[in-house]
Amino acid sequence: MKEEFIKGCLQNGFSQDKAEEVFGLIEKFADYGFNKSHSVAYSYVAYQLAYLKANYPLYFFASILSNELSSENTKVHCIQECKAYHLKILPPSVNHSHARFMVENGQIRYSLLAIKNVGYAGYKAIIEERQKGMFKDIYDFMMRMEHSHLSKKMLESLVDAGALDEFDMSRQTILKNLDAIRDYGHLKENLGIEEKPVLTIYKDNQEEKLMREKAVLGVYLSMHPLELKKQKINVAYVDVSRLDEYVQKTVNVVIQLQRVKNITDRKGQEMCFIEAMDETGSLDGVVFASRYKNIGMMLKKGNICLVQGKVDMKDKLSLIVDKARVIE
Known part of the structure; x- marks a missing residue:
């Protein structure tokens, strides 16, 4: 279009230099700009989504989560948003x-299909069997699913996800006795044997349970590990989601570090920027050199820390970190 554009400019009394200058601006804008019809379509969709979110949040979030089954980041963000709307996410359930x-x-x-290692064939087998009647207990489930040949990996994922929690048996008890329970299902289905196996009972380790849950769901659903850590401290703290109420005030927060970026300031001293989160939201922070030399060794990715700092608001909310200690 350049030749045609410049020709039109000249015909309308503009100079060659001005025509080329203006076209250069248009060409540069085309790298990231889009036309009015595109803008209108985007804003129309955005308006519809905002209306649905404001008026039908349950169905809005259920739809967003369903359309992003495999996206861990979207699930984490949506579940945090659900908490802000006081909406509860129920655990997956085979029933x-x-x-x-x-x-x-x-x-x-x-969703069952949002569980890692649960494919459509396995999901369909569970649904078809469930239509004949709810699963009464873990033995009933294993017996009735015997013919479907669900893989051990899929069964373990269902357990770790909490999809069998309604059978009132700890997840570790099911996992440790899984072979015995499957053998019973096979024998009852094929030979009519009624005697249930004697199971060794195990208690769930809460932290391990949460880590295994996140591995198959992509999110901490039943509880965030930070909630366990918070039970171990006797200091008043503020949830990240409420920091906007404390601008220019000093607060304590319990956070898990997601990213630590070390840099050298103008004086050649080391400082860092952090990205962190708790179960209610995400947070950016800065640790200046004067503080970094005392607490820098504690600021490692993955660490859960009790942090004290001043809440700052410029372009966005952030925390100017003053003190930090790792919660063991």
């Missing part, structure tokens, strides 16, 4: 979950 996240009694039920 109640579906392929999509579904609204159930004013809450959102987690």
